[in-house]
Amino acid sequence: MTEECVCVAVRVRPLLAREVLHRHQVCVRVVPGSAQVMLGSDRLFSFDHAFGPTASQDEVYESCVQPLVESCVQGSNATVFCYGQTGSGKTYTLGGGNQDDEGGIIDRVVQEVFRLLQEKKKNNEGLDTRVRVSYVELYMEELRDLLELQNIHKELHIREDERGNTGHSNLVGTNYPVIS
Numbered sequence: 507m508t509e510e511c512v513c514v515a516v517r518v519r520p521l522l523a524r525e526v527l528h529r530h531q532v533c534v535r536v537v538p539g540s541a542q543v544m545l546g547s548d549r550l551f552s553f554d555h556a557f558g559p560t561a562s563q564d565e566v567y568e569s570c571v572q573p574l575v576e577s578c579v580q581g582s583n584a585t586v587f588c589y590g591q592t593g594s595g596k597t598y599t600l601g602g603g604n605q606d607d608e609g610g611i612i613d614r615v616v617q618e619v620f621r622l623l624q625e626k627k628k629n630n631e632g633l634d635t636r637v638r639v640s641y642v643e644l645y646m647e648e649l650r651d652l653l654e655l656q657n658i659h660k661e662l663h664i665r666e667d668e669r670g671n672t673g674h675s676n677l678v679g680t681n682y683p684v685i686s
């Protein structure tokens with residue numbers, strides 16, 4: 507992990523069974539031992555990290571996210587943002603695949619946050635810590651609170667409070683920043 511404020515990683519997922527069946531071809535390859543990907547045969551792109559189809563969830567988490575969790579527990583803010591076209595692997599990377607697969611970034615962050623807080627508490631008795639979570643989907647310009655399923659069709663709005671915290675309308679005013 508570099509000391510840069512923004513770190514960009516690319517992950518190339520394996521072809522899915524149905525893609526193999528339809529003889530789809532791989533068009534993006536990670537250059538072995540580098541953080542570069544080759545598009546077609548001659549277009550090279552550089553990133554902070556490049557993960558190929560065999561990269562594990564652990565590798566992705568340890569290189570890109572674990573250092574952020576550690577700095578968050580020390581008091582910094584951090585955002586992990588997955589971007590890509592539909593079917594490119596955002597949900598898999600964040601949430602994990604099927605239930606028997608290894609978990610994704612969210613599972614690991616939650617485990618690590620509680621582990622680090624527990625450690626901190628051991629060293630500083632009386633330390634009061636609070637973990638708050640919000641889980642909001644933004645789709646076609648509409649927000650949905652995925653933790654409040656009974657209100658899933660209620661219209662939500664992003665707002666900013668007087669301290670500059672942003673949150674959706676269910677949360678602002680209650681000191682709940684959106685965790686993104």
Ligand SMILES: Nc1ncnc2c1ncn2[C@@H]1O[C@H](COP(=O)(O)OP(=O)(O)OP(=O)(O)O)[C@@H](O)[C@H]1O
Nearest residue numbers: 519520522590591592593594595596597598599603
């Ligand atoms: N690294 C990976 N290894 C194995 N399978 C993967 C990997 N990444 C994605 N997949 C599989 O590829 C398919 C599409 O991935 P996923 O649903 O995560 O895409 P997405 O970017 O979230 O798509 P959408 O934007 O449409 O929600 C899923 O079947 C997922 O299990």
